[in-house]
Amino acid sequence: GAVVSQHPSRVICKSGTSVKIECRSLDFQATTMFWYRQFPKQSLMLMATSNEGSKATYEQGVEKDKFLINHASLTLSTLTVTSAHPEDSSFYICSARGMGRAYEQYFGPGTRLTVT
Amino acid sequence: GNSVTQMEGPVTLSEEAFLTINCTYTATGYPSLFWYVQYPGEGLQLLLKATKADDKGSNKGFEATYRKETTSFHLEKGSVQVSDSAVYFCALSPPGPVAGGTSYGKLTFGQGTILTVHP
Numbered sequence: 101g102a103v104v105s106q107h108p109s110r111v112i113c114k115s116g117t118s119v120k121i122e123c124r125s126l127d128f129q130a131t132t133m134f135w136y137r138q139f140p141k142q143s144l145m146l147m148a149t150s151n152e153g154s155k156a157t158y159e160q161g162v163e164k165d166k167f168l169i170n171h172a173s174l175t176l177s178t179l180t181v182t183s184a185h186p187e188d189s190s191f192y193i194c195s196a197r198g199m200g201r202a203y204e205q206y207f208g209p210g211t212r213l214t215v216t
Numbered sequence: 217g218n219s220v221t222q223m224e225g226p227v228t229l230s231e232e233a234f235l236t237i238n239c240t241y242t243a244t245g246y247p248s249l250f251w252y253v254q255y256p257g258e259g260l261q262l263l264l265k266a267t268k269a270d271d272k273g274s275n276k277g278f279e280a281t282y283r284k285e286t287t288s289f290h291l292e293k294g295s296v297q298v299s300d301s302a303v304y305f306c307a308l309s310p311p312g313p314v315a316g317g318t319s320y321g322k323l324t325f326g327q328g329t330i331l332t333v334h335p
Binding site (some may be wrong): 104107134141142143144146149150193195204205206207209210 | 252326
């Protein structure tokens, strides 16, 4: 089946630094990738949608200058948390959707970000 | 806008008990409906889906029927196992491209229900 990986699985960084999270579709081409944030014991909140080769579309309330998304190829999207602060600590999850697969998103295992 | 409401958890059951997790939604038109499962330490996995009214999705003994009249998609399993312990999310996706295309395929999730099954 379709596999999506994320790297790193866990990262700890100091306040004020930037962190990059990678999301890769390993065995299919992902025309669209989604980035979510999951708070403890809460649901997933969609942050942004990225289509290969175009700018990401951010959900209301998500700072696009803080959460930089790049989808440079059909198998890779990156989320960069710039000037991270403790309140950015969270579980970040990506999902990928392939060509012609309108209803099927495949989720990565998530990245736990802790900002100290 | 679209929204999904799940029954609050956590739900604790004994092995072989019957499971129901309620899910209701608000959306325009006929959205696609999904149940995702998140096992401890893992990413979300699609459990089952239904794309039109009266469809029944099923997988691994779990079932859910798309009820347009009650805007519901309740998850059921006749006999749960310890290995079913996980967080279950109900979700919906809009019914096709929306003007501008930005909503196409976007998932709206319920808050998740933690299920714990004891031996």
